[in-house]
Amino acid sequence: MGPAVTLVKDSPPAARKPRSAVSATTGRRPGRRRENLAGYLFMSPWIAGFLLLTAGPMAASLYFAFTDYNLFNTPKWVGFDNFTKMFHDPRWQKSVEVTAKYVVIGTPLKLLLALGVAMLLAQSRRGQAFYRAAFYAPSLIGASVSVGFVWRSLFSDGAIVDRTQSVFGWHVGGWVGNADWVLYCLVALTVWQFGAPMVIFLAGLKQVPRELYEAAEMDGAGPLRRFWNITLPMISPVLFFNVLLETIHSFQIFGSAYVVSNGTCGPADATLVYTCYLYEQGFKNAQMGFAAAMAWMLLLAVALVTAVLFWSQKKWVHYEEGAR
Amino acid sequence: MSAATTEPTLATRAEQPLPSRRRTGSLGWHLGALLILAVILYPVVWVIGASFKPSKDIINSLQLVPSHPILSNFKGLADGIADISIWTFFQNSLFYAVGAVVGVLISCSLTAYAFARIRFAGRNLLFSLMIGTLLLPYHVLLIPQYVMFQKLGWINTYTPLLIGKYLATEAFFVFLMVQFMRNLPRELDEAARLDGCGHFRIYWSIVLPLCRPALITSAIFTFINAWNDFMGPLIYLNEPGKYTVSLGLMMFRDSDGVAANYGGMIAMSLVALLPVLLFFLAFQRYLIDGMATSGLKG
Secondary structure: OHHHHHHHOOOOOOOOOOOOOHHHOOOOOOOHHHHHHHHHHHHHHHHHHHHHHHHHHHHHHHHHHEEEEEOOOEEOOOHHHHHHHHOOHHHHHHHHHHHHHHEEEHHHHHHHHHHHHHHHOOOOOHHHHHHHHHHHHHHHHHOOOHHHHHHHHHHOOOOOOHHHHHOOOOOOOOOOOOOOHHHHHHHHHHOOOOOOHHOOOHHHHHOOOOHHHHHHHOOOOHHHHHHHHHHHHHHHHHHHHHHHHHHHHHHHHOOHHHHHOOOOOOOOOOOOOOOHHHHHHHHHHOHHHHHHHHHHHHHHHHHHHHHHHHHHHHHHOOOOOOOO | HHHHHHHHOOHHHHHHHHHHHHHHHHHHHHHHHHHHHHHHHHHHHHHHOOOOHHHHHHHHOOOOOOOOOOOOHHHHHHEEEEEEEEEHHHHHHHHHHHHHHHHHHHHHHHHHHHHOOOOOOOHHHHHHHHHHHOOOOHHHHHHHHHHHHHHHHOOOOHHHHHHHHOOOHHHHHHHHHHHOOHHHHHHHHHHHOOOOOOHHHHHHHHHHOOHHHHHHHHHHHHHHHHHHHHHHHHHOOOOOOOOEEEEEEOHHHHHHOOOOHHHHHHHHHHHHHHHHHHHHHHHHHHHHHHHHHHHHOO
């Protein structure tokens, strides 16, 4: 069983199933045209959505990226101006830096914690369901404004995090108001939501055949070796799925940065994540062309990361032989 | 929770118990798990306690359970914010969330049925496109969608927030339902077909009822996502009377971004979390199994 994403390369579900019994027994196949018609009728909401809300807007966004457009003028073709302006814009550079830092620090931490806790939980059945549910809960509420406010409060000057830190003689006066620390407040918020990838890891761990471990143990393999040579290869499809989805998602962080920074993306642009700057340019300054150009750069970055991950999976992701 | 145990859930197959490993170290296991639990739950416990504290104590007092709990934060909510009743925000959020659930259930299940059960020309291509949209950053669509909805005069309505849900743009749920439907025995629809049932009858009378677990999972996730949604309402709704709870919460800040009524803000935060927490307690099995399935089945 490969992860969901391998479906991109495979034929769709059920395609490889034998022809329907009806055709086999009666020799009559439901009319091909009728099947096509039924298929497209059922698909019509999706097709309309894909054309009107996905493909069309993507093309329009690409066009806007090369225009000067403020929503009320006629878009004026300016070639690569938006892109050159963007590359020379210190705040754009800052937003790239902030986002990159957030992705590079937050995603591995979150996934490591998710994997570690999943392995801990996988060891015992008693209490597993309870802990699994409790650890998963933050993933459901983490995106809410409420939790953003709670986070802002907990990381304020004089609140619990600051006081705990001060006990060790390390006084920074609350992370929220400190430009060097505030990004880690956002990292902590995403790491707190490790439950979603943990649940996926746990499901993957459950499918590793126990005999493999028993055989390895008999051969004298220590826990580290068993992890490296059995667990890791066996769960690599799930790991790949988690790395891909979590990375793509963290590129798109918006709400928590907006709320924790109180809508300022500060202090000193320290939480100016990419989408916050895009929002500011598009919806506060009505620079729709510039914002569209920014969005396409984000798409390119995400596509690049996706491509690299898919390319690299040949080297480290093991799919079961004869997997469906 | 009780409902979940009586019905087949999404990951029943993955649910087989492991032979329990050695029992030693079980104390350490529980200690480790409890320690993580304490850190994970701290913010939730904190917000409950803080909502019963006077504003000035909320940040600086480390007591989790206030020694002199007060109710004034909650009583203050009854007055609303800026002349708008809190209830208005909740009604708006409820409208958005329920509208989204209905749309996702109808449109995604129709699409999933076509992918899972109808053999039509171009299915492979469309399926790849659908999976591709799962990975597409929403922000690429943001600007042109806004322009389009603005030209249509839909700004400050819920239509831009809801239309995608009725047009099956939530690829994750389509995918979840396809995975579920393809595991249903084909013999059922073949028998129905022999009886002269068309696709719509099979979809409506056979496949949909059997898909209940997948539909419930999708419905709850959709509800929670809509309830938590911040960016959509922020962009499309600009009249406070139409604000959802997320935007209503932001109104507790004054123009400088300072919360004038900190206690009220924290109390409202707690109240806003309640529906999600209740859904979680009631349906956690569906949510967790749905989540686990998304990464496993292929």
